[in-house]
Amino acid sequence: MSTEPAAAEGHPGPADTDAPRAGQGAEATGPEETGPEAGTGTPDPDETDEGSGAATDQDGATAEGKDEGASEAAAEIAAQRELQERIAQRKAAKEGPIAAGGKLSGTAADLLAAVRAVESGERPAAVFSEPAPAPRKVVAEPVRRAPAAAPTGPAEPAVAAVDAVRAVLTEGGAPVSLAAPAAATLGEGADSALRDDPWQLLRIPGVRPEQADGFARALLGAECGPDDERRGRAVTVWLLEQAAVAGHTALDAPLLAQALGQRAVPDPDEAVQSAIAEGDALVFQDALEEPPGGPARAPESAQKTAAEDAAEDDSEDGEEAGRPVRVLVGLERYALAEESLADGLARLVNSLSKEDSSQALADWEPAAAAASGSTAELIRASAGHGLVLHTGAEAARAEPAALVQAAARLGLRVCAAAHTVDGRRRLAEHFGPGAPEGTAVTVSGLLSGAEGPGRDRDGALAVDLLVALDAPQLDVETAAMLAESLPDGARLVLSGDPSVLWSAGPGRVFADLLAARVCPQIASRTPDPGPVGELVSGIGVGELNQVEAPGKEVVIVPVRDAAEAIHRAVQLVADSVPRAIGVPSEQTQVITPGHGGAAGTRALNAALKERLNPGPGRFGGFDPDDRVAYAPAPGRTVPGRVVRADAEGLHLDCAGTSVVVPQDAVERTVRHGWALTAHQAVGLRWPAAVVVLPGDATQALSRPWVYTAFGRGERHLSVVHGADAALPRAVAEVPAKPRTTRLQTLLRAQVPTAQ
Numbered sequence: 001m002s003t004e005p006a007a008a009e010g011h012p013g014p015a016d017t018d019a020p021r022a023g024q025g026a027e028a029t030g031p032e033e034t035g036p037e038a039g040t041g042t043p044d045p046d047e048t049d050e051g052s053g054a055a056t057d058q059d060g061a062t063a064e065g066k067d068e069g070a071s072e073a074a075a076e077i078a079a080q081r082e083l084q085e086r087i088a089q090r091k092a093a094k095e096g097p098i099a100a101g102g103k104l105s106g107t108a109a110d111l112l113a114a115v116r117a118v119e120s121g122e123r124p125a126a127v128f129s130e131p132a133p134a135p136r137k138v139v140a141e142p143v144r145r146a147p148a149a150a151p152t153g154p155a156e157p158a159v160a161a162v163d164a165v166r167a168v169l170t171e172g173g174a175p176v177s178l179a180a181p182a183a184a185t186l187g188e189g190a191d192s193a194l195r196d197d198p199w200q201l202l203r204i205p206g207v208r209p210e211q212a213d214g215f216a217r218a219l220l221g222a223e224c225g226p227d228d229e230r231r232g233r234a235v236t237v238w239l240l241e242q243a244a245v246a247g248h249t250a251l252d253a254p255l256l257a258q259a260l261g262q263r264a265v266p267d268p269d270e271a272v273q274s275a276i277a278e279g280d281a282l283v284f285q286d287a288l289e290e291p292p293g294g295p296a297r298a299p300e301s302a303q304k305t306a307a308e309d310a311a312e313d314d315s316e317d318g319e320e321a322g323r324p325v326r327v328l329v330g331l332e333r334y335a336l337a338e339e340s341l342a343d344g345l346a347r348l349v350n351s352l353s354k355e356d357s358s359q360a361l362a363d364w365e366p367a368a369a370a371a372s373g374s375t376a377e378l379i380r381a382s383a384g385h386g387l388v389l390h391t392g393a394e395a396a397r398a399e400p401a402a403l404v405q406a407a408a409r410l411g412l413r414v415c416a417a418a419h420t421v422d423g424r425r426r427l428a429e430h431f432g433p434g435a436p437e438g439t440a441v442t443v444s445g446l447l448s449g450a451e452g453p454g455r456d457r458d459g460a461l462a463v464d465l466l467v468a469l470d471a472p473q474l475d476v477e478t479a480a481m482l483a484e485s486l487p488d489g490a491r492l493v494l495s496g497d498p499s500v501l502w503s504a505g506p507g508r509v510f511a512d513l514l515a516a517r518v519c520p521q522i523a524s525r526t527p528d529p530g531p532v533g534e535l536v537s538g539i540g541v542g543e544l545n546q547v548e549a550p551g552k553e554v555v556i557v558p559v560r561d562a563a564e565a566i567h568r569a570v571q572l573v574a575d576s577v578p579r580a581i582g583v584p585s586e587q588t589q590v591i592t593p594g595h596g597g598a599a600g601t602r603a604l605n606a607a608l609k610e611r612l613n614p615g616p617g618r619f620g621g622f623d624p625d626d627r628v629a630y631a632p633a634p635g636r637t638v639p640g641r642v643v644r645a646d647a648e649g650l651h652l653d654c655a656g657t658s659v660v661v662p663q664d665a666v667e668r669t670v671r672h673g674w675a676l677t678a679h680q681a682v683g684l685r686w687p688a689a690v691v692v693l694p695g696d697a698t699q700a701l702s703r704p705w706v707y708t709a710f711g712r713g714e715r716h717l718s719v720v721h722g723a724d725a726a727l728p729r730a731v732a733e734v735p736a737k738p739r740t741t742r743l744q745t746l747l748r749a750q751v752p753t754a755q
Contacts, residue, residue: 232271344483392524475505
């Protein structure tokens, strides 16, 4: 790689250091603190102000304009709701919790006792030890048509309900702007609910415990206190919600209790038990047959407490008393999705009989013989197994594409789904012009019914083989929908790069499956080409190597401070990269660690707009031809361009699809997009990328972040480097933040023998 201290001549002047922030669309900022801090791996607050907690999804680019038909985001939300109903019905249909935990004492026993006390109630808490595979259920087809104005939450409440809530908020000194979201979230009788339990305000996104405390004091007066049971229950649920934002599907009970103590809850155990008894949370005890490695391992405090309690209670019982046990508390939504995913994957693994596998191996062998290397291995593994994992970087996408083509030649119904519209485009390039329509789709389009082969009369996807690329971006709910939607006997291949940043939503599905080792795993031996590919491959194994870049494919631009970083980034995009590399400004993407800070996306977008498309921002902060990042739903970002604005709203062109954003949604869902975070850029690639590493963002750097950011450029990568030694240290020493999940435990119980 080359070092270019003067990629563009001169030093930043006053205009550079005080670049006007022209036309910035307001962002929906996420919580300043996104979960219990002791080991939960909470994300940087500036990284999460899209409201997703981490990565963002660009699949929504297939949404159409108001008069064009269905809204994909709305259809997917409807599909998710149907999934939640199905898995809730499955949960209720099961015979009941498996007797377990009799040898526990202390906190673990108290939590388990709280569950058993409400087992006969309307919403019993679930305790799992070794769940049996659920029978195949008929999957209802998701709604395919929906209003173009995609809902991002509950239905809009009535005006009278909003007015009633506004009166309560005013009385309690809370912002009246919370009236509509409070009425929508709390439903009918929201005003009465807030009067009876002011801490219900914590259910509104963006509200923090100290704000809810002030509201409660204003309404309750002397009756308000930190030991109020209602407060402890609400803070418990809030902490679990923030943990989900950070990617966890559950929290270890001791860790949750510690976080409650930090929030001035005097009796954390009682608060957790109250939340469980009211059905606001579920508790699980997972017996760990052996301490699993990696981020999924339970914190030592939880393992030690449960194991010691069991040993103290019945130490004479031998091995059973000494097994490590993990006690977890989680929200029902994610717990049931994780259980449904485990059920669906176990069904796929077990649905292919030996006879079917043997026949398929014989049928697919000519295709495997015609291929070579890891492509042939992938074809053979897919012939004989219902679930296969495939790992590799960008160039490795050719291998699942070859698998899809081979299966299609055998007469099978095939489909390949990518994370983004751009990913779908890159996948389709491997198929060529003769591929059947609907072979390459996006995951969200497939699940909503807007793309792909549709569903059979039983509601299952009409496919025999589904290949899901960009698998690390599958959160637990989306993955559960995919698994539930496949018919018995179908094959599922999950393919992706395990080194990139994980999903926006809770869970670490692909990493958990790789660690569980319940199905074949094929590692691609096709490396990404060129100096950028060589550099990124080294980062993936923890090495930041110098690479030869004779054509300036990789350029390092050292900077002293954030002002100079912004100056250099603007010059690279506007002048240096187009002149030296031949990549125009509109095909060059700037990537930085966070939205805030002196060189975050806000500051960079202001400077880039001033240079590339100056204007007054007359359309809610935007002008025609502004590059934007559109978030049609929390956790999803679609790059686009402003076309015009009128009474209908802001008209965008997103990857060739017309999107109309209503006026009242522009401030919440649209921001300038010349600069993105690496989380927003996952699943996308540009001809050139300029990665800005300011000195004030070094704590946000990790190996997956650097790997993802540096890998977004196809032909050229410029690194505006102000992080000094923090960059090589992050690559060598800072892995992905851990996430607490249950998928490995649930899946191993149903597929005990590794294949």
